[in-house]
Amino acid sequence: MNNTEPWKKYVPETVSLYHVDYRENLDEREDLQEQCIRNNNMGRLYETVMECYAEQEAESLLKILGEIKEKMAEEKRQEEFEEHREEITNLILSRNDTDPAEELIKNSAAVNMYYSPGTKIEERIGKESKAMSCYKVRRALKLKKGQFDTLIEELVDNATYGGELRIYFNAGFNELVTNDNGEDFRTIRFHGDVIIAVANSFNGSGYHISLPLDITFPFVRDRLFVDSQVRYSYAIEVCGMCRDWCDSTSWETEYKTVRNTGRNREKE
Template sequence: MKNTKSWKDYVPQSVSLYYMDYRENLDEYEDLQDRCIRENNLEKLYERVLERYREQEADNLLRILDEIKETMVIEGRQEEFEKYYNEITELIRQRNDTDPTDSLIKNSSAINMFYSPGIEIEEHIGRESRAMSCYKIRRTLKLKKGQFDTLIEELVDNAIYGGELRIYFNAGFNELVTNDNGNDFRTIRFHGDVIVAVANSFNGSGYHISLPLNITFPFVRDRLFVDSQVRYSYATEVCGMCREWCDSTSWETGYKTVGNTGRNRQKEKTLLTN
């Protein structure tokens, strides 16, 4: 009986060009994750994956080609295999069902991050009074007068060297990458028991509290940081805390601007240009 199969029928419907162990992740490469966030794309990750898994892909591709060739030779179709070698190779790649980039991201833990509203708190004994420091924090967090005064005072009193006002949260780095600078996030919202800190990256000091907030800021990518990549990481080098310490902060990004009033638009413009 005449063999009427196409050369395409010899290529498995699904192949795996990569083997990914569940222990392979990006947890030790927070610098790479930070780079992707800074540049708002995954190009550096793709480059690392290509370099790291090139040999594995080549070995698996050759193995699958050898298996296809063996079958076609047995059925007297060696010339057809050689004729369509490039097409068979491309079809194998198209039917690959494993993506090392996706697997590395999936296997990775969330990382400690912080968003800076752009407010500096002066050293407690210095140019700025305690009352003024508390006022700046309340204003930035949009708190009413008298709201959470005890906690705000605790924050100021214990961050004696002052520093940057920060909101800490955990995130998978890819959740903060749009791969499109022309269509970046417009807002970032924090809610739940939000971790608010005043941290000083120059001398390695700071303090944090938890506040029940629901606050939205204009999204400014330059104010988004991976904590381990700044000098004197607050979480690890200053406090020695585990990765889950700021899990209580819930967050989400959005593509709509904050509010729709002229006053809110002016606030956003000011934040974006500072």
């Protein structure tokens, strides 16, 4: 190497400024996942992650700069290093091949979520007849009269305090973020053995059943929720369920199909 060679030659083609341990994930930050879903972008996640990994980035950057400075000093190019230090730093940053946010997402388990068709079942104590409650469930799920009557009656009978009709499923939260504020998913489809619940978030009650369905709804983001982030989480606080309890619900948006993979099972 001669003294006319550009300083860029000393900068590695790729660098890793971050290390995310396989045990690090977002499983305890479902509040952050909910914010990303609500905003339909990953901005809040990246802000939080970069704050957490800022020190690691700085240490890695200083180490690489030190190695480059040492190599250039060996060839009597210290002045060139100091002259181009800022440019060298920017080039190192641009050649980073590790995204800590993506690594954390990969390490995270699927999240218990629910979609609300927008149907409310009233309390059975003198406010709404059993027949009317069953009718509202059938109408929301687009079922024919008499279809799954026994199971729907079971659902209504055991959800004494009424509540919101919900469809429960597991998903990686990032799969429901388009990162496009101008366009969102148009439809969401549920199929397989679909978990249907009537849950009351005000008094912590509810009941659920499984129905073999194939049903598509217009996608309304305001009807999509991370279960743990609502008052009296049905899965955790009401029923004490394991994470994989609603794996039997398969789902897809208009863009891609999501099948039950390893992420849809409780992490070991």
